Amino acid sequence: MADSRSLYEQVILDHNKKPRNFGKIENADAEIEGFNPLCGDHFTIYVKMEGDRIREVAFDGAGCAISKSSASIMTTTLKGKTIEEAKKIFEAFHQMVTSAPDAEFDADALGKLQVFSGVREYPVRIKCATLAWHALVAALEGQTEEPVTTE
Amino acid sequence: MAVDTLEQAESSTLSLDVEAVRRDFPILSRTVHGKPIVYLDNAATSQTPIPVIDTIRRYYLEENSNVHRGVHFLSQVATEKYEAARRRIATFLNSPVGCEVIFTRGTTDGINLVAQTYGRQHVGAGDEVLVSHLEHHSNIVPWQMLCEEKGARLRVIPINDRGEIIMESLDGLLTGKTKILALAHVSNALGTVNPVKEIIARAHERDIPVLLDGAQSAPHMPIDLKDLGADFFACSGHKMYGPTGIGILHGRAKVLNAMPPYQGGGDMIMSVSFEKTTFNSLPYKFEAGTPNIEGVIALGAAVDYLEHLGMDNIAAHERDLVAYATEALREVKGLTIIGTAKAKAGVISFVMESAHPHDIGQILDDEGVAIRVGHHCAQPVMARFGIPATARASFAAYNTRDEIDALVRALHKVNEVFG
Structure with a gap:
C-alpha cells in the first residue's frame, strides 16, 4: 500500500483547514443531510437553484480530512453548473475513486477533483470521498426527506 | 519456545x-x-499466542470429530477436550457452585441469548430494562428490541464528565419495574472500570438480576464471579488471546433451567417426536447444533495461557x-x-x-x-x-x-x- 502522503495531497489539506463555501445558506431550495454511520461524519448540504442551474452550494458539519475537503472542492466545482453537468461530474468522480489504482480516468472532466485519485489505494476511504456528493445528488433529484447515509 | x-x-x-x-x-x-x-x-481483537495456535493445529491434525455423538475414539477425544475446556473456564471465572458455562459465538451472542429467553420471559408491558450510558451497542440494541416488542422501557444510568457512572442516580433507577440491569464491567470506548460489585449488590437488594458484559474485563483482570455475584456474565474469546467466533455465557443453573431455549436443533434435545420435544439438560439446552469445537478447545488453551501469565x-x-x-x-x-x-x-x-x-x-x-x-x-x-x-x-x-x-x-x- 502507498504511503498516505499520496492520499493527503496539499490541496486536500488546504481545503480541510480552510473549507470553502462552509456554512448555511438561508432560504436554500434544498437542504439535505449526509452521514456515514461508521465513522460519524455528518454534513448538511445547502443548494440554491436558478432554473436548472446551481446558483449557490454550501455545506456545514464535521468529518475527516477526506470527506470535508471533498465537500469543499465539490462546492467550488459545481457552482454555476446545470443539474446534468453536476451529475456527469459526479459520475466521473465516482468512477475514478472506485476504480483500480492504475486505471485511467477522465482528467479533463475532473479538473481539480483529480487530487482524490489517491483514495483508490484506500478502499475504506471511498465513502469519505463520496459522502457529500451522494447527499448533493439526492438533493438535486428532490430526495430530501430522508438523510443520505453511506450504509 | x-x-x-x-x-x-x-x-x-x-x-x-x-x-x-x-x-x-x-x-x-x-x-x-x-x-x-x-x-x-x-x-x-487480541493476538493469538503459539500455545493457542498449536492447540487448533493439533485439534485438526489429531482430534477432529463431532462431540457428544460418537461412540468412536475421535469423538470421545473431542468430547473430552471440549468438556475439559468448559471446566477450566469455570475455574478461570471462579464460577460458584450451581452455575454453568454455556458456549456462545461471543459476547453479543450471549447478551442476545439472555434478552431473547430470560428477557422475553420476564419483561412485560410497562416494565423497565436498565443499562448504563457506557454500553457497547451490543448491550443496548438487544434490550431495545426486547423493549419495543414488549412495550417496556429502556432506562439509562447516567455518567459524569470523567466517564464514570453516577452512583447517586441508582436509587431512582432501580425500581420495582426494573426487570434486569445489563451493565458493562469495563467500558470499551473509555476504559472505565465500573464498580460492579457495589452496583450488583444494590440491584440484588431489590431482587433485580444483573447481566455483566465482561468483553473488556475478562482479558485484563481477575474475574471472580463468586465474589461479584453477577447473575449472567458474557465475554468473547477473541479478546482474550483465543480465536474469533467463540464466547462464554455464565449463569446460575436454577435461572437457566427456568429459561426457554434460545435456538432449537441437535444437541439441545433429550428426545424428539413430532408431538413433543424434551429439551436437554444444562448446558446443552443452550448449545443447539454442532458447536465451535476447535474454538472451545482453543479458548481453554487461551485461558490456560492467561492463567500462566x-x-x-x-x-x-x-x-x-x-x-x-x-x-x-x-x-x-x-x-x-x-x-x-x-x-x-x-x-x-x-x-x-x-x-x-x-x-x-x-x-x-x-x-x-x-x-x-x-x-x-x-x-x-x-x-x-x-x-x-x-x-x-x-x-x-x-x-x-x-x-x-x-x-x-x-x-x-x-x-x-x-x-
Missing part, C-alpha cells in the same frame, strides 16, 4: 517478562509498511501502560483524552485538534501503529461527550512502553501533516 516462556512467566510472580511474552505472539515480529508493527487495537500480573502491567501513556500523550499538542475515570483498564481514547480520528488512524498506520478510530460501537458515549468519534489505543500483556513512545512519535507526525 512457548513452553519455556510459560515456565518463566510462572516463576516470576512479581511481574511479566514482557519480552518473553512477545515471543509467544509471532505476529508481533512482522512489519507493516516496512515498520515494526505496534499493535494497540486489543480492545477490538497471571491475571494480577497482566492487570498490573496494563495499569502501568495506561499510566505511562496518559502521561506521554500530554506532550502531543492539541490532544485531549476522553474518559478520565479514576479506575481505568487497558484503554485510552482521545481526540486531536488538528485531525479527525480517521485521519489520525491513517497516518499512524503509515508508521505501523494499529489503533481503532470511530465511535467504537458506543455512539451514546460519543454523544455524551459531544464528539463523533475518537482514536483509541488499547493494550494487552505484550505491549511495552517503547510501543507507547512509537505511538507518541506517530502522533507528532499527525500534527506535522495536519497542523
Whole structure:
C-alpha cells in the first residue's frame, strides 16, 4: 500500500483547514443531510437553484480530512453548473475513486477533483470521498426527506 | 519456545517478562509498511499466542470429530477436550457452585441469548430494562428490541464528565419495574472500570438480576464471579488471546433451567417426536447444533495461557501502560483524552485538534501503529461527550512502553501533516 502522503495531497489539506463555501445558506431550495454511520461524519448540504442551474452550494458539519475537503472542492466545482453537468461530474468522480489504482480516468472532466485519485489505494476511504456528493445528488433529484447515509 | 516462556512467566510472580511474552505472539515480529508493527487495537481483537495456535493445529491434525455423538475414539477425544475446556473456564471465572458455562459465538451472542429467553420471559408491558450510558451497542440494541416488542422501557444510568457512572442516580433507577440491569464491567470506548460489585449488590437488594458484559474485563483482570455475584456474565474469546467466533455465557443453573431455549436443533434435545420435544439438560439446552469445537478447545488453551501469565500480573502491567501513556500523550499538542475515570483498564481514547480520528488512524498506520478510530460501537458515549468519534489505543500483556513512545512519535507526525 502507498504511503498516505499520496492520499493527503496539499490541496486536500488546504481545503480541510480552510473549507470553502462552509456554512448555511438561508432560504436554500434544498437542504439535505449526509452521514456515514461508521465513522460519524455528518454534513448538511445547502443548494440554491436558478432554473436548472446551481446558483449557490454550501455545506456545514464535521468529518475527516477526506470527506470535508471533498465537500469543499465539490462546492467550488459545481457552482454555476446545470443539474446534468453536476451529475456527469459526479459520475466521473465516482468512477475514478472506485476504480483500480492504475486505471485511467477522465482528467479533463475532473479538473481539480483529480487530487482524490489517491483514495483508490484506500478502499475504506471511498465513502469519505463520496459522502457529500451522494447527499448533493439526492438533493438535486428532490430526495430530501430522508438523510443520505453511506450504509 | 512457548513452553519455556510459560515456565518463566510462572516463576516470576512479581511481574511479566514482557519480552518473553512477545515471543509467544509471532505476529508481533512482522512489519507493516516496512515498520515494526505496534499493535494497540486489543480492545477490538487480541493476538493469538503459539500455545493457542498449536492447540487448533493439533485439534485438526489429531482430534477432529463431532462431540457428544460418537461412540468412536475421535469423538470421545473431542468430547473430552471440549468438556475439559468448559471446566477450566469455570475455574478461570471462579464460577460458584450451581452455575454453568454455556458456549456462545461471543459476547453479543450471549447478551442476545439472555434478552431473547430470560428477557422475553420476564419483561412485560410497562416494565423497565436498565443499562448504563457506557454500553457497547451490543448491550443496548438487544434490550431495545426486547423493549419495543414488549412495550417496556429502556432506562439509562447516567455518567459524569470523567466517564464514570453516577452512583447517586441508582436509587431512582432501580425500581420495582426494573426487570434486569445489563451493565458493562469495563467500558470499551473509555476504559472505565465500573464498580460492579457495589452496583450488583444494590440491584440484588431489590431482587433485580444483573447481566455483566465482561468483553473488556475478562482479558485484563481477575474475574471472580463468586465474589461479584453477577447473575449472567458474557465475554468473547477473541479478546482474550483465543480465536474469533467463540464466547462464554455464565449463569446460575436454577435461572437457566427456568429459561426457554434460545435456538432449537441437535444437541439441545433429550428426545424428539413430532408431538413433543424434551429439551436437554444444562448446558446443552443452550448449545443447539454442532458447536465451535476447535474454538472451545482453543479458548481453554487461551485461558490456560492467561492463567500462566497471571491475571494480577497482566492487570498490573496494563495499569502501568495506561499510566505511562496518559502521561506521554500530554506532550502531543492539541490532544485531549476522553474518559478520565479514576479506575481505568487497558484503554485510552482521545481526540486531536488538528485531525479527525480517521485521519489520525491513517497516518499512524503509515508508521505501523494499529489503533481503532470511530465511535467504537458506543455512539451514546460519543454523544455524551459531544464528539463523533475518537482514536483509541488499547493494550494487552505484550505491549511495552517503547510501543507507547512509537505511538507518541506517530502522533507528532499527525500534527506535522495536519497542523
